[in-house]
Amino acid sequence: QKEVEQNSGPLSVPEGAIASLNCTYSDRGSQSFFWYRQYSGKSPELIMFIYSNGDKEDGRFTAQLNKASQYVSLLIRDSQPSDSATYLCAVNKGGADGLTFGKGTHLIIQP
Amino acid sequence: KAGVTQTPRYLIKTRGQQVTLSCSPISGHRSVSWYQQTPGQGLQFLFEYFSETQRNKGNFPGRFSGRQFSNSRSEMNVSTLELGDSALYLCASSLAPSGAYEQYFGPGTRLTVT
Numbered sequence: 001q002k003e004v005e006q007n008s009g010p011l012s013v014p015e016g017a018i019a020s021l022n023c024t025y026s027d028r029g030s031q032s033f034f035w036y037r038q039y040s041g042k043s044p045e046l047i048m049f050i051y052s053n054g055d056k057e058d059g060r061f062t063a064q065l066n067k068a069s070q071y072v073s074l075l076i077r078d079s080q081p082s083d084s085a086t087y088l089c090a091v092n093k094g095g096a097d098g099l100t101f102g103k104g105t106h107l108i109i110q111p
Numbered sequence: 112k113a114g115v116t117q118t119p120r121y122l123i124k125t126r127g128q129q130v131t132l133s134c135s136p137i138s139g140h141r142s143v144s145w146y147q148q149t150p151g152q153g154l155q156f157l158f159e160y161f162s163e164t165q166r167n168k169g170n171f172p173g174r175f176s177g178r179q180f181s182n183s184r185s186e187m188n189v190s191t192l193e194l195g196d197s198a199l200y201l202c203a204s205s206l207a208p209s210g211a212y213e214q215y216f217g218p219g220t221r222l223t224v225t
């Protein structure tokens with residue numbers, strides 16, 4: 001079982017709709033969770049982080065964490081063509097292990 | 112506040128050579144982590160430095176090494192380069208060890224081994 005799993009996509013969403021990106025993780029002791037956006041040829045950009053169960057909202061972005069189900073998601077409201085990118089889910093298991101990344105979901109926002 | 116900087120941005124080396132990459136963290140950040148990104152394996156953790164000490168290392172051979180200086184700047188070194196070392200090498204900085212704080216990535220160094 002992969003440590004952090006994401007659907008590779010592509011996930012195609014019409015402009016203005018809600019994009020929903022999902023991520024599951026295997027280590028029940030994981031403590032912190034991050035979403036990065038990566039445009040082609042660029043480095044990852046941190047867009048959301050969440051440490052506690054529940055929802056966390058920042059502008060058009062909402063991160064949702066359910067530790068019992070080992071599931072974290074990212075919702076993007078009012079999707080824009082500029083949101084088209086690969087979204088990487090990252091998990092820290094605690095201690096000094098660094099971040100474990102999923103392979104990413106390729107999101108396409110169709111005008 | 113300036114972001115994470117990495118030098119050089121692009122590098123071409125031949126097999127058997129060695130390479131040193133540099134990373135300057137965000138001002139005030141004391142932790143630097145290094146990652147390798149390839150199309151096949153994705154982003155993989157190499158190692159993390161905090162207060163000039165390596166805290167942990169990912170599953171990479173001993174040819175990959177690093178260090179951190181008193182000003183928090185970090186370098187990583189790859190010796191005896193192999194074709195499979197071609198990748199984007201990313202460093203990320205955080206206020207303190209990455210378990211508790213967010214990490215911010217630099218632009219990366221694109222290494223091509225021929």
